[in-house]
Amino acid sequence: MDDSALLSLARQIKKEKYARKMGLKLLEVDPGHAVVELQLKDDMTNIFGMVHGGAIFSLIDEAFEISCNAHGTVAVALSMSITYHRAPDAKARLRAESKEIHRSTKTATYEIKVTDEDNALIASCSALAYRKQDKLPFL
């Protein structure tokens, strides 16, 4: 994907409704690579007043989605395995980085790491995508 296509993708992500709802912010995107940020807010807490796992996973999923679609063809999630290492501060600004570790015609695999401002590892995830032949519809 060339720079102008990456820009189109970035624009599409900026308009993504779920990203807006959650406050997910794209920081970096390249083919097979993405960095996304999430400022935790009070409305993301669970019954213990800690950050809800769904919020952390949403951040991970956004980075994964962007990295695997940044080759210019549609990719969809098949399976994801997440491990939670430590609870972040309820007001932390989290960052997820997704890196492609393997890619074939049909599938691709990503490792995604979530860290806080102090670079402490919050969660890690391994994710498998199915790669369709179709070009991204909004390019």
Added chain:
Amino acid sequence: MDDSALLSLARQIKKEKYARKMGLKLLEVDPGHAVVELQLKDDMTNIFGMVHGGAIFSLIDEAFEISCNAHGTVAVALSMSITYHRAPDAKARLRAESKEIHRSTKTATYEIKVTDEDNALIASCSALAYRKQDKLPFL
């Protein structure tokens, strides 16, 4: 956990901020078991106008969280593995059921299944919780 404690847990879940943000609704809770519902909304869509994986996972995580805390002691997520089977309709009402398949003093394992109104399987998840000794703080 007796009925009055389960009621306290259900009340706490009703006040959960993330559940309110997402519209997650508890339908059933028993020790090691929970059913949660999510009415998909337009603000949960991704760059393709499909449901964002983060929304589906949030539903799963809510059912998991409730089922493993319904023994009356604090349980926290260690790892979760999700497989996506088919994309739900963007306006579907989804249901996640979490069932405990094993429990020891320290850990417990759950299988969570997400289905739509037609009982089609949308996603499935295996989740591992670490069980602390502490009683739920809000009981």
Added chain:
Amino acid sequence: MDDSALLSLARQIKKEKYARKMGLKLLEVDPGHAVVELQLKDDMTNIFGMVHGGAIFSLIDEAFEISCNAHGTVAVALSMSITYHRAPDAKARLRAESKEIHRSTKTATYEIKVTDEDNALIASCSALAYRKQDKLPFL
């Protein structure tokens, strides 16, 4: 797959070299379903004299492989997530049952459970297969 094809598959499994090396024994096979048995032996122990995780996984993988190939077309493993619940007795006879919970043209998902003679749950696994179009070569 009809009965005669299932029989051909069962014969092929009986000749499988890894199954012979490990002593894996097919008990049941149907499209999307298989039960395999493993008599644990002294040569399967780890540095603690307990059963090696690799032996338990080999049993799981055999049941998975058979269940997803029992539709008559070639299926290969994409990803597997295993959770260990309790250590089996070092001389236990274990049984793995693989059940298909979803199948589409391209992929299929299985839940595999390992139990001992007392029906105690030893390990559980969620497994995702990629389904090729090719018929099984030995049919």
Added chain:
Amino acid sequence: MDDSALLSLARQIKKEKYARKMGLKLLEVDPGHAVVELQLKDDMTNIFGMVHGGAIFSLIDEAFEISCNAHGTVAVALSMSITYHRAPDAKARLRAESKEIHRSTKTATYEIKVTDEDNALIASCSALAYRKQDKLPFL
């Protein structure tokens, strides 16, 4: 763990019965880190004449087991998620490297990668261990 303890661990691994059965060879060991080698043999093939998933997993599990026990206290596997990227040559010499990405008092997480002689990525795995307080019994 100091050098003499690591040596004791390495000696214990050399005597491990499952490692002998499979031909697993320890190449490197440090606290939280291990490299193990497996020369694939004809008796490790499945019904298609390809390498059995159980053999690849056994290699992964050996590297994981060693890396998490190399802190000097007993660690046991809780959950593992493996993704298969490509089938190795049936006569390849595979290498698994396990790296610790997080460690707390109670749990630790490892990323394990399997490569062949050409450094092609065969499989990758994320693994979670439970850390007991007990010292390794054979030290």
